Amino acid sequence: MTDKIELFERMALIRQCELQLNEAFAKNLFPGYIHSYLGQEACAVGMCAPLSNEDKIVSTHRGRGHYLAKGMALEPMVAEMFGKETGICGGRAGEMHAADPDLGILGGNGIVGAGLPIAAGAAYSAQLDGTGAVTVAFFGEGASNNGSFGETMNVAAAWKLPLVLVCENNLYAEMTPFSDTVGEKDVAKRAVGYGMQGEVVDGNDVLAVREAAERAVERARKGGGPTLLELKTYRWGGHFEGDPRKYRTRDEEKEWQERCPLRRFREKLIESGEAKEAELDAIEEQMKADVAKAIEMALAADTPAPETAHDHVYVPGEVA
Amino acid sequence: MTDKIELFERMALIRQCELQLNEAFAKNLFPGYIHSYLGQEACAVGMCAPLSNEDKIVSTHRGRGHYLAKGMALEPMVAEMFGKETGICGGRAGEMHAADPDLGILGGNGIVGAGLPIAAGAAYSAQLDGTGAVTVAFFGEGASNNGSFGETMNVAAAWKLPLVLVCENNLYAEMTPFSDTVGEKDVAKRAVGYGMQGEVVDGNDVLAVREAAERAVERARKGGGPTLLELKTYRWGGHFEGDPRKYRTRDEEKEWQERCPLRRFREKLIESGEAKEAELDAIEEQMKADVAKAIEMALAADTPAPETAHDHVYVPGEVA
Amino acid sequence: MAPKNYCWALIDAIREEMERDDDVVLIGEDVGAAGGAFGASRGLLDAFGPMRVRDTPISEEIIVGLGVGAAMTGKRPIVEIMFMDFFGLCLDQICNQAAKMHYMYNGAFKMPLVIRTSTAVEMGIGPHHSQLLESWVGHVPGLKVVMPSTPRDAKGLMKAAIRDDNPVVFIEHLALHRNKEDIDEGELLVPLGKADVKRKGRDVTVVATGLMVARALDAAETLAKDGIETEVIDPRTISPLDIDTIVASVEKTNRALVVTSSMKQFGFGSEVSAEIMERAFFHLDAPVQRLTPPFTPAPFGKHFDEYLNPNAGSIADAVRAMLK
Amino acid sequence: MAPKNYCWALIDAIREEMERDDDVVLIGEDVGAAGGAFGASRGLLDAFGPMRVRDTPISEEIIVGLGVGAAMTGKRPIVEIMFMDFFGLCLDQICNQAAKMHYMYNGAFKMPLVIRTSTAVEMGIGPHHSQLLESWVGHVPGLKVVMPSTPRDAKGLMKAAIRDDNPVVFIEHLALHRNKEDIDEGELLVPLGKADVKRKGRDVTVVATGLMVARALDAAETLAKDGIETEVIDPRTISPLDIDTIVASVEKTNRALVVTSSMKQFGFGSEVSAEIMERAFFHLDAPVQRLTPPFTPAPFGKHFDEYLNPNAGSIADAVRAMLK
Numbered sequence A, B: 001m002t003d004k005i006e007l008f009e010r011m012a013l014i015r016q017c018e019l020q021l022n023e024a025f026a027k028n029l030f031p032g033y034i035h036s037y038l039g040q041e042a043c044a045v046g047m048c049a050p051l052s053n054e055d056k057i058v059s060t061h062r063g064r065g066h067y068l069a070k071g072m073a074l075e076p077m078v079a080e081m082f083g084k085e086t087g088i089c090g091g092r093a094g095e096m097h098a099a100d101p102d103l104g105i106l107g108g109n110g111i112v113g114a115g116l117p118i119a120a121g122a123a124y125s126a127q128l129d130g131t132g133a134v135t136v137a138f139f140g141e142g143a144s145n146n147g148s149f150g151e152t153m154n155v156a157a158a159w160k161l162p163l164v165l166v167c168e169n170n171l172y173a174e175m176t177p178f179s180d181t182v183g184e185k186d187v188a189k190r191a192v193g194y195g196m197q198g199e200v201v202d203g204n205d206v207l208a209v210r211e212a213a214e215r216a217v218e219r220a221r222k223g224g225g226p227t228l229l230e231l232k233t234y235r236w237g238g239h240f241e242g243d244p245r246k247y248r249t250r251d252e253e254k255e256w257q258e259r260c261p262l263r264r265f266r267e268k269l270i271e272s273g274e275a276k277e278a279e280l281d282a283i284e285e286q287m288k289a290d291v292a293k294a295i296e297m298a299l300a301a302d303t304p305a306p307e308t309a310h311d312h313v314y315v316p317g318e319v320a
Numbered sequence C, D: 001m002a003p004k005n006y007c008w009a010l011i012d013a014i015r016e017e018m019e020r021d022d023d024v025v026l027i028g029e030d031v032g033a034a035g036g037a038f039g040a041s042r043g044l045l046d047a048f049g050p051m052r053v054r055d056t057p058i059s060e061e062i063i064v065g066l067g068v069g070a071a072m073t074g075k076r077p078i079v080e081i082m083f084m085d086f087f088g089l090c091l092d093q094i095c096n097q098a099a100k101m102h103y104m105y106n107g108a109f110k111m112p113l114v115i116r117t118s119t120a121v122e123m124g125i126g127p128h129h130s131q132l133l134e135s136w137v138g139h140v141p142g143l144k145v146v147m148p149s150t151p152r153d154a155k156g157l158m159k160a161a162i163r164d165d166n167p168v169v170f171i172e173h174l175a176l177h178r179n180k181e182d183i184d185e186g187e188l189l190v191p192l193g194k195a196d197v198k199r200k201g202r203d204v205t206v207v208a209t210g211l212m213v214a215r216a217l218d219a220a221e222t223l224a225k226d227g228i229e230t231e232v233i234d235p236r237t238i239s240p241l242d243i244d245t246i247v248a249s250v251e252k253t254n255r256a257l258v259v260t261s262s263m264k265q266f267g268f269g270s271e272v273s274a275e276i277m278e279r280a281f282f283h284l285d286a287p288v289q290r291l292t293p294p295f296t297p298a299p300f301g302k303h304f305d306e307y308l309n310p311n312a313g314s315i316a317d318a319v320r321a322m323l324k
C-alpha cells in the first residue's frame, strides 16, 4: 500500500464512521448530539499525514475526524462517542471530547476556541524540550472570532512556537454563515498582522492539504515558527444531526457535495493509475465493516457504572 | 484664537497636569499610583479634535489626557485623581477611572483591553440611532494583545460600526517592551486581516494625528465603518511614577524627549507664523496656573464620607 | 389565559418589551436568523429586524461588552450567552464592567442590561455543557441574578429584568423549556427579589431553585401522604435573595433543606444556610441541610446525570432524615 | 533560621522547586526581566533563563492556557495572573480546562499547574484591583485553592502546590508581601488541605484567612485581657477545606466567627457556616457569624478601605457580641 492509499483509507474510515453514526442517530440509538465531520475528511487526514506520535493535536467539538486521522483506535473511539465504559475515556468524555496521550491527541473541547491556548502550551513544552515535536491546533472559522484566537496567534508568532494553526473554514458556525460575522472572509489574511505565515488551501483536496501541512510542519520543526492554514471546506450536515439547515440552500449543499473530498481523491488515484477501482472499493467495504463492528460493539457495551462519576476529580496523593 | 492654538492649549494643559501631578506624587501628596500621560499629549488632543459632545470616547488606566482632550473640566477631574469628594465621580472612581456622560466620556478602565468591547457597544448604539455619532476607543499597544482586541476588530468590521480604534503604541506595557511580545511590530497591520482600514501615524505630531482622526471619524460618520489607527509615541515616565525604568536606557528616553510633541508643535506654529512665542508662553503659563489651582483645590478638599461607599451599588427602584 | 411553555413565555416577554420600548435590543449567537440556538428567540428577527436582533460571531466577551456599551448610551440590551458554562470567557465584562459601572462612576451611568443565559444540567451533554454557576454572579455586588422555574415566572421575571436599570443575569434551565402553564394574556411582571412560596406547609421548609422546584413539589406530595407538610419556597431571584420569606418560613417549620442543581461547595445552599444560621438559629430544631450533586464535573450521558442529581425521592429522603 | 518576608519566601520556594525539577517553569506578565510586577519573581530569570521564566503579552487567557497545555505534556508550570480581579478573562481556562482535564479524560492527563495570583484588597487601588474571589474557584471541582497568611506558610504551600498533580490556585495578599518571619533553611513543605490553629482557645473559634489572620490574632490578644480565650484557625487551603479541624474547634468552643476580606454573599464565610451547621449544629451555643466587607465594590482610596474592612477592633466586637 502506498502512502496515498493510506490517506484514502483513513478518509474512508472517517466517512464511514460519520455516515454510520448518523444512521445510529436516526434510529435513536445515539445518546445525545452528533457533530458530524462529513465532508471535511481531507482536512484531518491531510494535516495529520506528516505527524508522528510525538507530535500533538488539539481538537474541537467536531473531533472524530481528527482523532481517527491521528490514529486513535476505532473501537474505543466509537464506544466513547456512545458513552460506554469500553470508550477510550471510559465513556465519560463523550461526543465532544476524547483524548489519547500516547498518540499525542490532547482532546476535543466543548468550549469553542479554548483549544488554541492549550495547543500553544503544548508547543511551548516541545520548544523547551527541543525535540522538534510539532503541535497542530484544529479549530473552526467560527472559533477564529473568539478572543483566544488573537492571543494565540500573537504568542505563537512572538515566541516562534512549533505550532500549526489549522482553521477548517466550513462556512458555518452553528446556524450562522461565516460571511455574516466578519469583514474579511479569508481567515488566513489575519496571519500577516501577527507576523505569521498564512495560507489558503483547498480543504477538500487531501493532497493539497498534505502539502501545506508538510510545509508548515517542516517550518515548525526547524524553528521557523507557526503557520496559519485556512482549509476551505464544507460541513455537509447540520451543526448537529437533526438541524433542519434553514440557513442555507439545498443547492449550495449539492454544489459542495460535488466537491466530495473522497470521490475527488478516488478519481485522482484511478486516473493517475495509482489505484484500481476495485482496490478502493475493497478499502471502503473494509472500513464500512470495521465501523459497523465498532458501532455494534459500542451498542452492546455497558454504560459506565454511575459511581465512577466520582473517580478522577482529583489526582490522589499527598505532597507534604 | 485659531483652532491650532486651541490644540496647543489643550496639549499644554495635559502636559502641566501630568508634570504637576508627578510633583505632588514626589512630595507624597498623592494617594496611590500615577499612570502618567506625559509625552503622549498629541495623541489624545489630535484624536479628540474632530469630536463633538455627541461622540463618545472610551479610555484606559492612563486616561487623563483623553479626559482633558475631550473637554472634562479640569478641577473636578484633578480632584477625582486625588479621590476627593469634589471629584467628577465623587472621588470614588480614582486615578484609573473617570467619566462624564454629558461629554461622551464613557470612563477609564482598570482592566487592560476591557474598554474595546464597550466602545463597540456605544458605536452600535449610535448606529441604531442613526445619529452619525462616532466612538473612539483608546487603548495601548499592550492591550492589542488581549483577546478583546480581536473580537472588537472583527465585530466592528463585520457590522461597519462607527468606531475608531486608536492604539497608542508607546512601546511599553508595564515593564515589558512591545517588541518582546509580538511577531509584528506594527499593530496597524492587523487591520487588513479583519477587513478594516489601518494606518500608522506619528503620534507625536498633533496635526498628523488630527488629520488621521478626521479621515477616520469622517469615514465612520458616513457609514464607512471602523478604522484602526496606530499612533507611534512614547511613555516618558515609568509605567507608574516611581518605576525605576530598568527595562530601557536613558538614551532611548532622551531620544524620544527630543521628539516632544508640545515643543515640536510650538516650533511649527512659530515657524509658520501662526503664533508668536510670547503668546504660547502665556498659554503655558496660564495652563500651569490653572493646574496649580486645581491641585491646590483638590488638596484642600475633603475625602468623601466613608459611608458613601454604600451608595450606588444598585440603581434603586422597583420595576413590578 | 392560554397555555404557554417556558420557552415561548420568554419569547413573548421579550417581544412585548421590544414592542413597548424601541431601546430594547437582543444580541447574541444565532439569536436572529436561527431564532436562537434553542429556539428561544423565534420570530423576533422578523418582527424587529436585524439591527435590533443581532447575530454575533462566537465572541462572548464582546457580546457582553456590546451590551455594556449600549446600556451606557441609552439602550436596554439583552445579550445572550448560550450556555452559562461559557461565563469564564466573559465574566470580566459581567463582573468588572456591567456590575461596577453605575457604582464606580457615582451613579452617572445606569446599566439596564439583561445577560440571558442557560444551563443544561442533567441533559447529558457532558462537562462543558452542564454547569449552573449562579453563585459566581451572586457573589458580585451590582448584579442581580434571576432563575425562574415556571413559564409564568419566566415571563414575568424577564419583563421585570428588562425594565430594571441594573444588570440582571437571567438563567434558564433548558430542561424546563417545554414545560407548560396557563399564563394571563395581559401585562405580567414578577418582581425581582421576591421569593414565591410554591406550597404551604408547617413541618419543614424546602428551598429549591430551577429544575429542583418541581421535584421538591413532587416530594412534598409524597411526604404529605405520610402526614409531613412541606413548605416549598422558590427564591426565583438568587441575588438579592429574599431571605425574609425564607426566614419567616423557617420560624414556622424550624427545619430547612436547600436543593439545587449547582455544586454544594461555595454554592447557593451554603449562602441560604449561613443566612438562616444568622437570622433564625434559635428557631432551628435541626441543622439546615444542602442537597446537591456531589463535587464533581458532570460526565457525558444521562445515566450519570440521573445518578448525580437530586430527585423527588432523594429530596423526600432528606426531609425524612431531618425529621427523625 | 533566617528572617524572610512573604515575598522572598515565595521567590525562594519557586527557586528551590525550579532547581529541583527542570520541568517547573514560570509564565506571566513581567515575571522575567522585570522580576515581577510586585518584585515577586526577582532573580529567577537570571537563574533559569528566558525559556523557563517567560514574559508574556497581556493575554490572560493564553497565559493560563499555556500552562494547561504545558502541564498536559509533562511540564509543571506556574502561571501568573497579576491580580485576581482579572480572573474574569481566564476563568474558562482555569475552570473548564485546567480543572476538568484530568476528570474528563478519565485520568489520562495530570494537571500539575499552579495559577499564581494576588489580591490587593485594602490597598486603595479601587474597584478593579481590590477583589478577593476565592469562592469562584472554590466552587469548582478539580481545583485546589490556597491562601497563605504568613511567610512560612507561603513558602511551604507554594512548594507543595508546585509538586501537586492538580491545578492549584495560589492567592497572595499583596498587603502581606513585606511581613517577615523566621523560616527554616531546609526543605519546607506545608500540606495542602490542612488548617493551622494559629492560637489555642476555648471560648470561641475565629476562622480567618489571609490578611485577617493577623487581625484575628490581635483581637484575640485584646480579648484575652478580658478573659476571653479565642482559638484562631487559618484554613490556609480554601478548597479542599479542612473542615475537620474547624469542627473539632467548634465542638470545644461552641461558637464560631468567620472573618474574610471577600464578600459575605456566596462567600467563604457562608461555606464555613453551612459546613458547621451540618456537622456541629448541636454543639453550637450561638449562630456562626460572618464578618466581611459589605456588599459593595471597593471604591478608590484607603479611607474607604479602612471603613469597609474588618479590623482587630471589629473582630473583637463581633466576638464579644457572640458571647453575650
Ligand SMILES: Cc1ncc(C[n+]2csc(CCOP(=O)(O)OP(=O)(O)O)c2C)c(N)n1
Pocket: A060, A061, A062, A110, A111, A112, A113, A139, A140, A141, A142, A143, A144, A170, A172, A173, A174, A235, A239, C029, C058, C060, C082, C086, C089
Ligand atoms: C465559547 C463557546 N461559544 C459558543 C459555543 C456553542 N457552539 C458550539 S459549536 C459552535 C459553532 C462553532 O463553529 P466553528 O468554530 O466554525 O466550528 P464548526 O462547528 O463549524 O466545526 C458554537 C457557537 C461553544 N460551544 N463555546
Ligand SMILES: Cc1ncc(C[n+]2csc(CCOP(=O)(O)OP(=O)(O)O)c2C)c(N)n1
Pocket: B060, B061, B062, B110, B111, B112, B113, B139, B140, B141, B142, B143, B144, B170, B172, B173, B174, B235, B239, D029, D058, D060, D082, D086, D089
Ligand atoms: C487585563 C489586565 N492585565 C494586566 C493588567 C496590569 N496592567 C496594567 S497597565 C498594563 C500595561 C498596559 O500596557 P498598554 O496597553 O500598552 O498601555 P500603557 O500602559 O502603555 O498606556 C498592565 C499589564 C491589567 N490592568 N489588566
Ligand SMILES: [Mg+2]
Pocket: A140, A141, A142, A168, A169, A170, A171, A172, A173, A174
Ligand atoms: Mg464552522
Ligand SMILES: [Mg+2]
Pocket: B140, B141, B142, B168, B169, B170, B171, B172, B173, B174
Ligand atoms: Mg503601552
